[in-house]
Amino acid sequence: MLRIRLQRRGRKKRPIHHIVVADNRKPRDGRIIEDLGRFDNVTPKNQLDLDRERALHWLKQGAQPTDTVRSIFKNQGIMYEMHLIRWGKSEEEIEEALAEWRERREEKEEDVPTRKERQQALLEAEEKEFQKQLKKKAEEAAKEKAKQEALASDDEEEEKDAQEATDEADEEAEAQEEPADEEVEEAADDETEEVEAQEQEPEEEAEAQEEEKDTEEEVKTSDEEKEEDTEDTADEDEEESKAEGQVSTDMLAKEAIEHIENTPLDELEGFVPEDEDRVTVQRALEDKKENS
Template identity: 55%
Template sequence: MIKIRLQRKGRKKRPFYHIVVADSRSPRDGRIIEQLGRFDNVSESKELTYDEERVMHWLKIGAQPSDTVRSIFKKEGILYKMHLIRWGKSDEEIEAALEEWRQAREEKSKDDDVSRKAKQQQILKAEEKEYKKQLEEKAAAAAKELERKKAQEEAAKAEAEAEAKEAAEEESAKATEETADEVKEEEQETAADESAKAEADEKEEVKAEESEEAPAEEKKEAKAEETEEAPAKEEAKADDSEEEEKAEAKEEASKEESKEEPAEAEEKKEAAPKEEKKAEEKEEAPSQVSTDMNATEAIDHIKNTPIDDLKGFVPEDEDRVTVQRAWESKQEE
């Protein structure tokens, strides 16, 4: 049996077909009887060329078209013309019927084009709405994150202030206790000195009563020496108290410095990984991606930009159909 079928040509993933007449027993790429035309359904123009006279000739002598070839001839009106010839119509009637059929087909194709454009516009509008919605959700999430960070910072500040107040209160309490202890020690020392003086006076009086024969000048010298020793003792006590106060002030300053140094070191350690993360995010983030644009802007950018400059422009999370189609067509070019 003689068949009219398609013979595959071209390369991998980019085929085109020859419309050929061949024996049904021959393989697809085997020997053919005659080539009638060429069909390319991969390109946007959908190229189709054929010799109508030879096609009509082979159909009249009984050649059977394959299913794909039959649908092609049906769309081109060849099968309709064969039916008119078999019904015995004249050439003028056949031409008039074919002209009427072509006009109806053109009107239908226009309606199909309009419906396709309308669908495309609807898809674009839906994608733009979804894109705006995603942007609003991202903005809301960013605002919530900022509020959460501010609340955490305020809580941390309040805790730090409370800790500082507690530390200051503790230090003041310690200082008051130390001053109270010092006052008590001074009072005790003064009381001991007074008691010692009283005992010394009593002893002197006893000695004076016992030794009435001692000259008056020796008594005066003894009293003068006692009066000179008393202010010397008081000066020595004042010097000792001043040295103790200086030593305590130095110890408090060293404690405060030791508290501040680990706090500053911890702040530097916490700030260092944050700065490193920011630098890494800036290096990894592409300059511009399709998800940052609406559908029409992304499609125009893909069409007007060389394919070498579009690396990473369409990320994996791009779910808009129109943008994906534009990217695929750009890759095929």
């Protein structure tokens, strides 16, 4: 049985398909009966070079096109013309019907955007949605900050009122408590005895206290140095984690695409998370993987 099918030619990652007539029992790249044209689906407009008369000839001979070739023939009006021929229409009627079909097709093509236009429209829509999300997050953060500031202000006012009340109570208590002369004299005697006792302390005890003070200062200095080293290490770890944890959802789509194009593939692991819903960013990563 004769088949009209595509035969792959060209080079790696840049194929060009030949539209050929071949025996169904032959392999895909095997011997052919006739070459009808070329089909290049890599270009944006899907360029086609086809011998229409020979294609109709082989269809009349009973050759069956594959699904892909049938779609190409249908898009070119060949299947419609073959249908009119089978109905027994005259050449004038066929030409008139094909002219009307071509006019309707041209009107439809004018309304359909190109692939590049669809890609640009998708990118603009994603950018608009991303900006909207950023604005929403900023507004929520500002509201939360204002709420925290209001709560902090209320706490400060309450603490201030409590402190004022405490001070007033202390002043009233001090005014009511006036020590008697005897109590003052006894307190003076006690203070005199304590001073004398302190003067009689041996010099060794004073030296021991100075040594303990020096030891405490050394320990305090060592602890402060350790805390500074720990803070410096924590700051460095935080900066490294921020640099390593950067993901595409924190960037604009254009910035994320440029980062994917300018970064080696082995360093892009985890850059595009699962919640990344922008198609352009996902396509950029897929293209990067295919070209690597």
